[in-house]
Amino acid sequence: MLIGISEVEAAAEHIAGHVVRTPTLPSPGLADLLGVPVTVKLELLQRTGSFKARGATAKLLSLSAGERAAGVVAVSGGNHGIALAVMAAALDVKATVVMPRSAPARSVEIAEAAGASVRLAADMGEAFALMKPLQEEGLTLVHPFDDPVVVAGQGTVGLEFAADAGDVTDVLVSIGGGGLISGVAAALRDRRPDVRIWGVETEGAQAMSQALAAGGPVPVALSSIVTTLSAPSVSQLTYDHVSALVHEVLVVPDREAVQGTLDLADHAKVWAEPAAGCLLPAARQVLERVGEGARLGLVVCGGNATTGDVMQWATRFGLR
Numbered sequence: 001m002l003i004g005i006s007e008v009e010a011a012a013e014h015i016a017g018h019v020v021r022t023p024t025l026p027s028p029g030l031a032d033l034l035g036v037p038v039t040v041k042l043e044l045l046q047r048t049g050s051f052k053a054r055g056a057t058a059k060l061l062s063l064s065a066g067e068r069a070a071g072v073v074a075v076s077g078g079n080h081g082i083a084l085a086v087m088a089a090a091l092d093v094k095a096t097v098v099m100p101r102s103a104p105a106r107s108v109e110i111a112e113a114a115g116a117s118v119r120l121a122a123d124m125g126e127a128f129a130l131m132k133p134l135q136e137e138g139l140t141l142v143h144p145f146d147d148p149v150v151v152a153g154q155g156t157v158g159l160e161f162a163a164d165a166g167d168v169t170d171v172l173v174s175i176g177g178g179g180l181i182s183g184v185a186a187a188l189r190d191r192r193p194d195v196r197i198w199g200v201e202t203e204g205a206q207a208m209s210q211a212l213a214a215g216g217p218v219p220v221a222l223s224s225i226v227t228t229l230s231a232p233s234v235s236q237l238t239y240d241h242v243s244a245l246v247h248e249v250l251v252v253p254d255r256e257a258v259q260g261t262l263d264l265a266d267h268a269k270v271w272a273e274p275a276a277g278c279l280l281p282a283a284r285q286v287l288e289r290v291g292e293g294a295r296l297g298l299v300v301c302g303g304n305a306t307t308g309d310v311m312q313w314a315t316r317f318g319l320r
Contacts (some may be wrong), residue, residue, distance in 0.1 A: 002241055003148055003183060004217040008155035015153060017049045018087065020046050022157075024164035029267035030298070031038070035281055037295045040166045043157055043302065044272055047163050048110075048160035050302030051157050051180055052083035052144070052230075058153030059142045060084075060091050068093050073139040074100075075127045077227040079302050080144040085116035093183035096134055098127045106306055124232050141282065145179030146235035155183025157299060162191035170286050171297040174280045175208045175249060177231035178238030180301060185245035195297075198291070199242060199249035200282040202257050202274070205229040209249045211239050225254050225313060228275040240276065255317040256281035261310055262319060264300070273305035274313070 023042045030038035030042035042050040051286045071094035074084045088095035090174045099108060100123050111118050121127035137142050143150060157180065161171070171188060173181040178199075201209055204223030204320070211217045211234050222230045234242075242249065244247040252260075260277030264270050287294055314320065 002244060003084060003155060003186040005187060007148065007152040008159050008183065010217050011058045011149070011152040012156040012159055014061050015054055015156065017055045018090065019053050019158055022046050024149070024161055026166065027097045027141050027268045029269065032069055033267045034218060034287065034296065035265065036287060037166055039295070039297045040268060041157060041161045041297065041299045042270060044270060044276065048077040048083045048086045049081070049304040050083065051154055053080045053087055054156050055153035055179060056080065056083040056087045056142060056151035059147060059149050060087055060093055063093070063140060064151050067140045068139065070138045071095065072142045073098065073131055073134045074142045074144065076103070076144060077102045077122070077124065077230050079228050079304055081116070081118070082107050082304065085111035085114035086140050089114045094140060098130050100124050100127050100227070104227070104304065104306070104309060107181055107304060114177045123266055124230060128232065137166045145177030145182070145231070145238050148237065151179050151183045151237065153183070154180045155187045158184035158187030159191070161297060161299070162188055168195060168295045168297040170196045170198060170290060170294055171299065172198045172200055172282055173226065173299045174229060174275050174278060174301050175201050175242070176229040176275070177203070178208050178242055180299070181231050181246060182238045182241035184299060189245050192237065195246060196247040198282065199246050199285055200278050201251050202226045202229055203251055203253050203276050205231070206251055207231045207234045208239070208242055209251055210241060226257055226274045226278070228273060228304070245309065248281045252278050252281040252284050255319070258313045258317055259319055261305070262314060269302050271302060272300050273302050276300045
């Protein structure tokens, strides 16, 4: 079953007092860079620095009194953990976050500072394994993408974009586990049915493109530096949405995603993470395919990379 517009609208109503309606603006700098009109949805200005606050809040508000009292648990490469920790603290729910050791140190610090109990695992596979006994102890799982309530919460990004953006032909959305693009696609399919929706992954974090090739979710080997897009597999829920609603999933190298982060800083004047930086090289692929007349929309999903992180990656790839 795909998420419908009514679920997204209900999520928008529930979370309205807890999250920010982030700006949707034309970007003259990106229009000059890419040669076509570009509209950006600045979800990096959301509470906790990414769209993840929306889905986490929607899920927390859906819990029963008993579930709230027992607490929640999540696995995260960074942003989902930060969002759950901060929003759970705001709603007085105890949170445990399991993160791989590759997660940005800043993400761990923020989650702990918000009062969450953070457990570190060797990798994402071990993180998901660690989560199982915590669920058995009675904690409610807040899954980053395999949950209709979370997907509907992320879909509020698309609802706002549809209402606030001018005329666009193509919208690009990053994919980790696929929760954001599933929700956004559900909203846009209803409100802007003629818009093409493109997913973007980085090489070594290709859970959705490999699922599409295989005809369903499959485990994938992760090697991308972009930990916030590094899901060990997508879910049936997100696969179903993307296979039904998304035009195509594009894949770009890590190096180009980091260059995209630098370009967003230089041309759009926003500090994004490579999970959003990957949209720029993908936008060039889209323009090659659709030709003249394109008007792009970019969902700038998060900004939780430090200047030090980005400088380190830029040095590694010989960028400046």
